Amino acid sequence: MPRPRFEKLPPERRAHILEVAAREFGALGYEGASLNRILEKADLSKGAAYYYFDDKADLFLAVVRHCQEQAMFVAWLRPEELRADTFWDVARTTYQRQFVLFRQSPWLMGVARAVWTLPAQLRESGPLAAIFEQGQSITRTILTRGRELGVVRDDVPEELLVAWVGAIDSAGDRWLLANWEQLDEAAMQRHAELLVDGFRRLLTPAQPGGKS
Incomplete structure (x- = not known):
């Protein structure tokens, strides 16, 4: 990850460097991205780059974390403030906000694509x-909060619930990455609704008679 001295740069300068790099990685993937082209567009000398980052891989990790932070900031919520009657509405709105951000900042989707095209072992170990x-x-x-509210089932081990959500999320991300250039904002919001509906159907406690 970036050296501490990178964090001492003004926030606007840090964001500019990372977003220039994100656009390069997003457009060409990790292997195709050129560190020299990134440095030129970011108005950063090679000496300065190595003052802040160890190498291209280190810069890529910083970009991935930056993109994650952008998405999390838009979708940020306080789990303790969730209520039973609004739990799934908030989930849907959260995904929709993220997808609007993706539409407004296409390079975020590009970076996500770059991550998913890396070998699995690189995603499953180390900094990623x-x-x-x-x-x-x-x-x-x-999910823990959902269980407290009675809107998430408690008959399944927590780690299995997390794995289920992750599997649906990953499948949704892969479909979105493959199709998002053909989707307008309304279609992306519909995709968010379908994802959350899938979560709800899977996670809602069964009602008498076997209905969820």
Whole structure:
């Protein structure tokens, strides 16, 4: 990850460097992205780049974390403030906000595509795995709150619930990455509704008679 001295740059300068890099990685993938082209567009010398980052891989990790933070900021919520009668409405709105952000900032989707095209072992170990685990931790917290409210089933081990949500989320992301250029904002919001409906059907406690 970036060296501490990178964090000392003005926020606008940090964001500019990371977003220039995000556009390059998003357009060409990790392998196709050119570090020299990134540095030129970011008005950053090679000496300065190595003052902030170890290498291209280090810069890519910083970009992935930056993109994750952007998406999480837009979708940020307080689990303790969730209520039973609004739980699934809030979930739907949260996904819709993220997808609007993706439409407004296409490079975010490009970076996500770059991550998913990496070999699986790179996503499942090391720094990238830690980034994915952060997302799972948030999911775990929300599911725990849902159980407290009685809107998420408690007859399944928590880690299996997290795995189910992750599987649906990943499938939705892959479909979105493959099709998002043909989707307008209304279609993307519909995709968010379908995703959350899938979560709701899977996670809602069964009612008498076997209905969920």
